Amino acid sequence: MDLAAPKLRSHMSSNRATSAPAFASNASTSTIxxxxxxxxxxxxxxxxxxxxxxxxxxxxxxxxxSPECVSCSWIDGSSTPTVGxxxxxxxxxxxxxxxxxxxxxxxxxGVEFAFDCFFRDFKFSSWGYTIEAVEGGCVVxxxxxxxxxxxxxxxxxxxxxxxxxxxFNKAAMTTTLERIAAAVE
Numbered sequence: 338m339d340l341a342a343p344k345l346r347s348h349m350s351s352n353r354a355t356s357a358p359a360f361a362s363n364a365s366t367s368t369i370x371x372x373x374x375x376x377x378x379x380x381x382x383x384x385x386x387x388x389x390x391x392x393x394x395x396x397x398x399x400x401x402x403s404p405e406c407v408s409c410s411w412i413d414g415s416s417t418p419t420v421g422x423x424x425x426x427x428x429x430x431x432x433x434x435x436x437x438x439x440x441x442x443x444x445x446x447g448v449e450f451a452f453d454c455f456f457r458d459f460k461f462s463s464w465g466y467t468i469e470a471v472e473g474g475c476v477v478x479x480x481x482x483x484x485x486x487x488x489x490x491x492x493x494x495x496x497x498x499x500x501x502x503x504x505f506n507k508a509a510m511t512t513t514l515e516r517i518a519a520a521v522e
Contacts, residue, residue: 373490374483376506380514383474384521387447392521393466393477394418394450396426402516404509405430405497418444424452431498439464451480461485477517479510 382389392398396409396418408427415422422441427434443451443465451465463482468475483502485493490502499505 372482372484373486374503375480376483376503376510377478377480378507378510378514379476379478380511380518381471381474381476382514382518382522384518385447386468386470386475388521389468389475389477389517390447390450390466392517393468394444394446396424399426401520402513404512405505412438418450420444426454428497433496433498435496459484461489474522477514479514481506481510 393402396411399409400407405428406426407429409424411417411422411424413423415424418441420441420443422444424439424441426437426439428437437454437456439452439454441450441452442463443449447468447470449465449467451463453460454462454464461484463480463484465480467478467480469478483490493502494500
C-alpha cells in the first residue's frame with residue numbers, strides 16, 4: 338500500500354440494528370435502537386496505531402480535530418478513556434452552540450475507540466474510530482451511526498443549524514481525520 342498519499346474512502350448504509358445500554362447510570366435494562374443512517378470515512382495515517390489511538394481517545398483534544406465539536410471534558414468522576422466513562426462535548430455551528438453527553442462503548446488501545454451520544458436516556462448517535470495497522474502506519478476509519486427518527490432530525494436542525502447532517506458529517510469526518518494525521522505524522 339502506497340502511504341505517500343492519503344487514502345480516503347467513505348460509504349453510507351442504513352437500517353442496521355444494534356443494542357446499547359441506556360445512558361442513565363441507574364438503568365438496568367438495554368435499549369434497542371435501529372440505525373437510520375450509517376456513514377464511514379477512512380484515511381491512511383503515517384503513524385503507529387497506538388499513537389493514533391492515544392490522540393483520538395484523549396477526548397480533551399477533540400476540539401483540535403473536529404470542525405464542530407470545540408471541546409470535550411470528562412464528567413461524573415471519569416478521567417480516562419475506559420468503557421463506561423462519560424464526557425460532555427461542546428459543539429458550535431452556524432452561530433449555534435449545544436452540549437452533548439457521551440459514554441465510551443469501546444476502548445481497545447491501538448485498535449478501536451467508540452462512544453454513544455445521549456439526550457437524557459435516548460441514544461441519538463454513535464461515533465467510532467477503528468485503527469488497522471499497516472506497513473508504515475495505519476488506516477483509521479471514523480464511523481457515525483444516527484438513531485434519530487425522521488421527526489427528530491427535523492427538530493435537530495434548529496439546534497445545530499445543519500440542514501443536511503449526512504453531507505455535513507461526511508465532510509467533517511474527512512476534516513477530522515486530516516487534522517489527526519497532521520498532528521501525529
